[in-house]
Amino acid sequence: MTLDLATLLAATMAAATAQALPIVFVALRARLHRGLALWGLGLVVNALSYPAFGLRAFGWTEVSILATNLLSGLTLVLHTLAIASFQRHRAQPVRSALVWLPLAVNMVVVLLFMRDDHWRNILVASIQSVMAGMLLYQAWGPALVERRLTGRRVLIAGCAGLVLTLVVRTAYMVWASDWDAVYNVPGQVQGLTYFAVMAVLLVNSMGFVLMQMEFALEQQHALATHDSLTGLYNRSALQDLLPALGARARRQGEPLAFLMLDIDHFKRVNDTYGHLAGDAVLREVALRIRQRLRQADVVARYGGEEFLAVLPATDQAGALRLAEHVRKAIESPPVRLANAMVPITLSVGVHAGIPDDSPRALDAQIGLSDEALYAAKNAGRNRVEWR
Ligand SMILES: Nc1nc2c(ncn2[C@@H]2O[C@H](COP(=O)(O)OP(=O)(O)OP(=O)(O)O)[C@@H](O)[C@H]2O)c(=O)[nH]1
Missing domain, CATH: 3.30.70.270 (Reverse transcriptase/Diguanylate cyclase domain)
Structure with a gap:
């Protein structure tokens, strides 16, 4: 069996959808989970970015570039907002406007450098590094007192991995690109990014779901041991x-x-x-x-x-x-x-x-x-x- 690009993209999309749907389903049924619906939506958007990438095979290169950038950026935005929604009342969340701003800049850069693969890829990777940095900052929870949730540690590790991947991608493209070639993203960089992003999404989703579970358990424990009127022990x-x-x-x-x-x-x-x-x-x-x-x-x-x-x-x-x-x-x-x-x-x-x-x-x-x-x-x- 040969694994061509179309098969690989279809398989990836199937895996991403399988990851997204249970989370969306649980989030819609049990509304008490904080930020889980946004997280699930982010995963759906991510799943759509794979067929968007595949549009290149049909000659729709510009549409594909626009859609892929929009969808992958949107995934990062939705996940940052999901964590902010979970953190509410616990930590100072990043302002929503600040989260959307890099995506807007990203899209402007894509439009301006549509025909210049070299600069577009380098600039987009840098902007996405900033977005991943915001995700990490949000997961870290500035001023957050309660840091002992295991899920949070998993999420922080995943986000740090994403920042590292994107920074390495940016640096490697600057350093190792063949500036005379028509298409300048070296194969190793593309492969590394592809697998790293998939792994990070899995790790982050695991971390975020664990955070929800641990938070629910913590709340249940508090309810079972404290008097709801006074907040004292029962x-x-x-x-x-x-x-x-x-x-x-x-x-x-x-x-x-x-x-x-x-x-x-x-x-x-x-x-x-x-x-x-x-x-x-x-x-x-x-x-x-x-x-x-x-x-x-x-x-x-x-x-x-x-x-x-x-x-x-x-x-x-x-x-x-x-x-x-x-x-x-x-x-x-x-x-x-x-x-x-x-x-x-x-x-x-x-x-x-x-x-x-x-x-x-x-x-x-x-x-x-x-x-x-x-x-x-x-x-x-x-x-x-x-x-
Ligand atoms: N509002 C409110 N009242 C409560 C609660 N739990 C118990 N009570 C009331 O507390 C009152 C206790 O009355 P008593 O046991 O007669 O005692 P007391 O009036 O404080 O008199 P002494 O203890 O003898 O000074 C009752 O009227 C209960 O209804 C509660 O959660 N909320």
Whole structure:
């Protein structure tokens, strides 16, 4: 079997389409994926660039040159925008106008140098290097805090490979072109670019799909472990974290402190201002509690209007000081709602001690902080008690 150019292009187009369609299908069905539809569209556009290249065989050289450049440039633009769409709220995306600009310049260059293969190929490769650089910059995620996604690393590697390919292509064409020949792209350069671009597209798509998957898993994990109203840990996540906190306290011989915090007469807030106002108060109280604790402290929404804070390496005196600090922070200023200032107070039960190694040691400590809370409620509320 001989593999002529037409067969090679048809096979490549089939592979590119097979890569594009499942992504488009998933993106259209599950709209929560961010940027996946744009990515899929980019792959469809890329698949079309192969028959566009093949038009040369029918003598439509100029149409082919225009269409191939437009479609391959558009692939880069759509993929850059897809990553920007994924990054939104996480990193400063490149401005859309800036992404389209090199494509526009690319097309002007193609039109101006239509009959000059030498300069057109060199200039187009340079402009596409810039576009690939933008793709890499976007994948890198400037100012992005969260860098640990494996998919992102794959994408960054792919984008870096593309930049390298295009820079090498530009340099090689300048250095090794036969300037007297009619068609000046050396065969090795064409082959290298062809295979590198195909490989990069595969790697990048894999990376982008992995990023989506990891992000979805991360979101699911956050939903399962956090209270949706306050953003604090939920009770079951706290139960999962407690054994490790207890074991560390035992190993290091340091006390673990428990603060059981409960909003006073919260039912009245709901009855007076409505349930939505009650929710806003819960959010604000949670925020003020969290702000007063250290990074290593764990706070959970333990019940409706009850919170439990677990403070590593904190003795009774320290825990009481902190509890008083939090109580005051809730008492003043009152919580500001759209049309009211709501005075809120908090009762706190405190217990601290080194947990022993009995299986119920931590439950017993929590029980003591709960007892202390009841004592605070019985003693008139808006106060701190300890056991
Ligand atoms: N808005 C709102 N209210 C909630 C939520 N969860 C629980 N509550 C309300 O919190 C109130 C708790 O009332 P109680 O257990 O009687 O306690 P309290 O009124 O704070 O009185 P003390 O704790 O004894 O000071 C109930 O009215 C619940 O409906 C929530 O997610 N949002």
